[in-house]
Amino acid sequence: MTKEEIIAAGGTKVAAKPRLLMDVNMHYCPGCSHGVVHKILAEVIDELGLEDSAIGVAPVGCAVFAYNYIDVDWVEAAHGRAPAVATGLARLNPDATVFTYQGDGDLAAIGTCETIHACNRGENIAIIFINNGIYGMTGGQMAPTTLEGMKTSTTPYGRRVDLNGYPLKITDLVKELDGTCYVTREAVHTPAAVRKAKAAIRQALMNARDKKGTSFVEIVSTCNSGWKMSPDKANKWMEENMFEKYPLGELKNTVNPK
Amino acid sequence: MENKEEIKLLKGNEAIAHAAIRYGVDGYFGYPITPQSEVLETLEALMPWETTGMVVLQAESEVAAINMVYGGASSGKAVMTSSSSPGVSLKQEGISYIAAGELPALIVNVMRGGPGLGTIQPSQADYFQAVKGGGHGDYHLIVLAPASVQEMADFVGLGFDLAFKYRTPAMILADGVIGQMMEKVVLPPARPRRTDEEIVALCPWAARGKFGRKQRNVSTTLELDPQAMEKNNIRLQETYRRIEAGEVRFEEYMTEDADYLIVAFGCMARICRKAIEDARACGLKVGLLRPITLWPFPTEAIKALSGQVRGILVAELNAGQMIDDVRLAVEGRTPVCHFGRTGGIVPNPQEVLNALCKDFNVEMEDAK
Amino acid sequence: MAKVIGTVEINSAKCKGCNLCVVACPTEVLALRPKEVNDRGYHFAYAAKPDQCIGCASCALVCPDACIEVYRAVVK
Numbered sequence: 001m002t003k004e005e006i007i008a009a010g011g012t013k014v015a016a017k018p019r020l021l022m023d024v025n026m027h028y029c030p031g032c033s034h035g036v037v038h039k040i041l042a043e044v045i046d047e048l049g050l051e052d053s054a055i056g057v058a059p060v061g062c063a064v065f066a067y068n069y070i071d072v073d074w075v076e077a078a079h080g081r082a083p084a085v086a087t088g089l090a091r092l093n094p095d096a097t098v099f100t101y102q103g104d105g106d107l108a109a110i111g112t113c114e115t116i117h118a119c120n121r122g123e124n125i126a127i128i129f130i131n132n133g134i135y136g137m138t139g140g141q142m143a144p145t146t147l148e149g150m151k152t153s154t155t156p157y158g159r160r161v162d163l164n165g166y167p168l169k170i171t172d173l174v175k176e177l178d179g180t181c182y183v184t185r186e187a188v189h190t191p192a193a194v195r196k197a198k199a200a201i202r203q204a205l206m207n208a209r210d211k212k213g214t215s216f217v218e219i220v221s222t223c224n225s226g227w228k229m230s231p232d233k234a235n236k237w238m239e240e241n242m243f244e245k246y247p248l249g250e251l252k253n254t255v256n257p258k
Numbered sequence: 259m260e261n262k263e264e265i266k267l268l269k270g271n272e273a274i275a276h277a278a279i280r281y282g283v284d285g286y287f288g289y290p291i292t293p294q295s296e297v298l299e300t301l302e303a304l305m306p307w308e309t310t311g312m313v314v315l316q317a318e319s320e321v322a323a324i325n326m327v328y329g330g331a332s333s334g335k336a337v338m339t340s341s342s343s344p345g346v347s348l349k350q351e352g353i354s355y356i357a358a359g360e361l362p363a364l365i366v367n368v369m370r371g372g373p374g375l376g377t378i379q380p381s382q383a384d385y386f387q388a389v390k391g392g393g394h395g396d397y398h399l400i401v402l403a404p405a406s407v408q409e410m411a412d413f414v415g416l417g418f419d420l421a422f423k424y425r426t427p428a429m430i431l432a433d434g435v436i437g438q439m440m441e442k443v444v445l446p447p448a449r450p451r452r453t454d455e456e457i458v459a460l461c462p463w464a465a466r467g468k469f470g471r472k473q474r475n476v477s478t479t480l481e482l483d484p485q486a487m488e489k490n491n492i493r494l495q496e497t498y499r500r501i502e503a504g505e506v507r508f509e510e511y512m513t514e515d516a517d518y519l520i521v522a523f524g525c526m527a528r529i530c531r532k533a534i535e536d537a538r539a540c541g542l543k544v545g546l547l548r549p550i551t552l553w554p555f556p557t558e559a560i561k562a563l564s565g566q567v568r569g570i571l572v573a574e575l576n577a578g579q580m581i582d583d584v585r586l587a588v589e590g591r592t593p594v595c596h597f598g599r600t601g602g603i604v605p606n607p608q609e610v611l612n613a614l615c616k617d618f619n620v621e622m623e624d625a626k
Numbered sequence: 627m628a629k630v631i632g633t634v635e636i637n638s639a640k641c642k643g644c645n646l647c648v649v650a651c652p653t654e655v656l657a658l659r660p661k662e663v664n665d666r667g668y669h670f671a672y673a674a675k676p677d678q679c680i681g682c683a684s685c686a687l688v689c690p691d692a693c694i695e696v697y698r699a700v701v702k
Contacts, residue, residue: 001633001676003697009631011699015686017637026691030668031644035690053467055333058478067476073465075332076478078355081325084317088329088337091313092285096333096467114325117318191650191684231644 018042020051020071027065031231033221034063034130036188040198041101041128042070044205053097053209055089057082059111061103062136062223080111083118086125090208097209099126104145105135108170112144115170122179122213126204129171129216131246132223140226144168147245152226167245171218175251181213183252187220187243189235203256212255220246264445270410270437273445274340274366274430275300277414278312282451283364284335285313287326289345292378293434294368297340310451320345324352324365331361331427332477334457334464336418340366342434343384344375346392353427354393358479360463360494362421364414365399366430368437371575371602379602380434382524382575388431389553389583396491398498400428400505401552403523407441409550415446420505422460424497431552433575435525435604498554507550508559512538516545518614519563521584522573523549525604530573533607537614540622544614552580560587569593569618573610576600593618628700632681634673637693641670647685647694653678656685 017023021042028034045054054072058064060079067074077085082100090098107115107129118125134152135141141154145167149158159167175183182204186197197219204215220242222234229237250258268276274297278286288298298316306312313330317323323339330337341349346367356363367388371381388401400420402413410432417428457464465475481487509527512534513519522530527548537544547563549556564570569592572581578596585594595617599605615621634655641664648656648671657674664670671694673679681698 001631001679003633003635003695006631006633006681006697006699009699009701011631011681011697013695014632014681014698015683015694015696017692017695021692025640025666028690030642030690031646032690035692036688039690039692052469055465055467057329064480067478071474073467073474074476074478075329075465076476076480077328078325078351081321081328081352084322084325085329085332087315087317087322088285088287088326088331089333091315091326092330092335092337093333093466095469113318114322117322188688191682191687194687231646232649235646235649 018046020046022069022071024068026069028062029225031224031234033132033188033219036194037128037130037197037219038066038069040194041201044198044202045070045072048202048205048209050097050205050209053095055093055096055098057086057089057098057100059100059102059106061106063101063103063130064137066101080106081114082106083111083114083123083127087118087123090123090125097205099128099205099208101128102130104131104133104143108144108168112170116174116177119174119214119216120177120179124208124211124213126208126215126217128201128204129218130221131218132221132226133242134223134226136223136226147241169246171216171251174216179214180216180252181254182207182215184250185218185220185246185248187238187248189222189238207255220248262447266443266445267440268407268443269296269440270407270432271296271368272300273407273411273443274414275304276445277411278338279304279306279310280446280448281415281418282310282336282449283312283338283418284451285330285337287315287317287323287337287339289317289320289323289341291342291345293370293437294340294342294366297366312451320348321352324349327363328352328356328361331356331363332359332464333466334461336452338364338366340368342368342370343372343381346384346387350393353399354395354397355479356427357397357399358395359477360425361427361477362418362425363427364417364421364430365427366432369431369433371600377602378434380525380575380604381600381602382433382526383579383600384431385552385574385576385579388429389555397494398553400424400426400501401431402428403431403550403552404436405524405527405548407436407439407443410436411443411445424501426497433524502554505551506554506556508556509548509550511546511548513545513547513563515543516566517543517568518618519545519547519567519570520573520610520614521547521549521560521570521580523552523580526573526575529605529607530610533610536607537611537622542620542622555583557587560584564588564591567592569595571595571597571614571617573597575604628702630680630698630700632679632696632698633676634679634685635695636671638664638670638672640691640693641668642691643668643670644690646688646690647671650684650688652682652684653680655679
């Protein structure tokens with residue numbers, strides 16, 4: 001069947017490149033989770049009618065060029081400072097819907113202080129947190145979220161907790177803060193997971209728009225280049241290893257409690 | 259708040275806060291550190307969010323505060339922060355980003371003695387940091403050096419005006435004396451904060467949400483293409499040349515017939531004025547050049563005076579920093595010496611005068 | 627009985643050949659070109675068995691580069 005035949009049979013387009021995703025090649029490696037998250041983020045911004053009011057804050061890390069891919073206003077922050085930059089933007093632009101997009105090194109290592117305090121103040125922002133357990137951009141070094149025993153370029157024999165401490169479950173930490181209204185952990189490795197992650201990002205952006213407090217969406221992700229696996233194997237490895245330490249599911253929701 | 263001039267007796271730090279509200283500043287992000295905490299305290303007490311809508315926030319760190327400023331400035335708002343030396347060191351990363359992003363912002367440094375945690379007493383030892391850039395990369399701040407509480411108030415407006423005119427961060431480089439002392443100050447009439455329409459007109463580059471704008475705005479300092487990055491640098495340097503050509507500010511005092519010149523800024527300039535009066539009472543013709551902008555530096559004015567005087571004394575509350583810029587201006591035409599105290603010690607006029615006489619081998623009685 | 631039919635259009639120039647759509651497809655429609663590459667050197671995905679497509683859009687959902695369009699119709 002061709003596209004024309006399907007349409008002639010009364011069919012419709014059910015999936016396409018989101019309107020707000022810029023028509024450029026993303027710099028991410030093949031199979032990278034970032035692309036999927038960018039895609040659903042662009043869809044949600046459009047579906048909620050936030051094209052005009054959204055301001056994104058890009059991190060330092062693989063997503064440093066996030067601003068090249070979604071057609072809204074952006075500010076590129078220094079490493080780890082996105083929640084502070086977003087605080088300034090959100091406080092001074094109450095009509096805007098401000099979100100940050102950060103990786104695990106940016107958010108949970110160098111930016112821990114800014115993350116915790118923005119969440120604790122209940123800044124009206126959405127934080128989208130990509131946790132792939134590694135520093136991708138700089139070449140696969142250990143991140144705060146790197147699993148015990150996981151090999152990286154700075155833990156070539158595997159992460160040892162006696163040397164490097166434990167994997168940081170920062171999402172569980174921010175859940176405890178009174179300023180957060182919505183905290184969830186998602187993934188984008190299957191069609192069903194993508195749908196759930198999209199619903200989570202939608203909830204987070206709605207909360208930011210409606211000034212409900214800080215929303216925090218962790219996306220447990222793969223870095224197949226850094227993990228040195230094919231994209232498909234990386235997804236399987238994530239299911240078998242990452243989900244044990246970082247189990248998926250909603251951790252907190254004061255806006256729409258179940 | 260009255261929409262007219264008002265005379266008050268204020269500390270320098272308090273004057274900054276009052277002037278910020280009256281200028282129509284949109285946001286202040288600060289963190290407590292002696293000797294500048296009164297800026298944040300005064301703003302919190304005055305509650306400008308109830309009157310002008312100005313945002314005041316105590317951040318979790320100086321690092322966070324400057325990055326809140328970066329965010330606010332990216333959206334075209336008039337935003338500022340204040341701190342003192344160790345805190346300003348922490349802000350340098352953010353200041354470099356603000357300069358690279360060609361964003362207007364105002365940073366106040368009420369200097370205390372260093373290095374390290376140092377002392378809470380006054381100092382001028384952050385001169386190099388302020389005028390040579392401070393953080394990484396090739397950039398400058400417009401640096402204003404107030405010598406009175408009145409100038410603390412006046413330079414808030416001047417700093418923002420220049421910052422927006424040239425799209426570059428400006429710094430008020432004060433010291434613990436100017437921050438803490440009380441003086442009469444005439445506060446300017448209050449003006450409203452800029453409206454959204456005014457911001458859009460003044461800052462078409464602002465990343466504040468598209469709101470109907472066809473092209474999106476992105477505030478970034480990243481450019482991996484060397485050709486494009488060099489262009490960015492050349493554009494910054496062109497801005498700095500325009501600032502150097504148009505914004506040098508200084509004050510001369512009794513220089514017309516001076517045989518000796520003192521160059522000093524901030525609280526040190528006040529001490530030197532008294533020293534000059536004392537010297538003249540003894541027949542020694544000394545004049546003062548007080549740089550008001552430390553960057554751009556009054557190079558031409560000092561160069562001109564260097565052909566007239568027998569020697570120049572650079573007096574600073576540091577171990578010798580501004581003297582480098584004076585020497586570059588003088589180019590060996592006349593001897594240049596330094597007098598400085600560190601550690602938070604503020605000298606009296608007699609010490610300055612003694613240094614001048616010793617360095618240039620003059621005796622006050624001879625002068626008579 | 628109603629039957630769901632679908633088709634995919636893949637932007638082969640943008641495809642990076644990550645294979646995630648191939649794995650996600652429940653009806654084994656998709657495959658990577660075994661020899662042919664696009665101008666960035668990737669073995670791009672294509673509909674190897676287009677008649678099996680049910681238009682479920684699983685491929686498009688997991689595609690990191692948003693290079694798959696899916697069309698679906700219900701025929702009686």
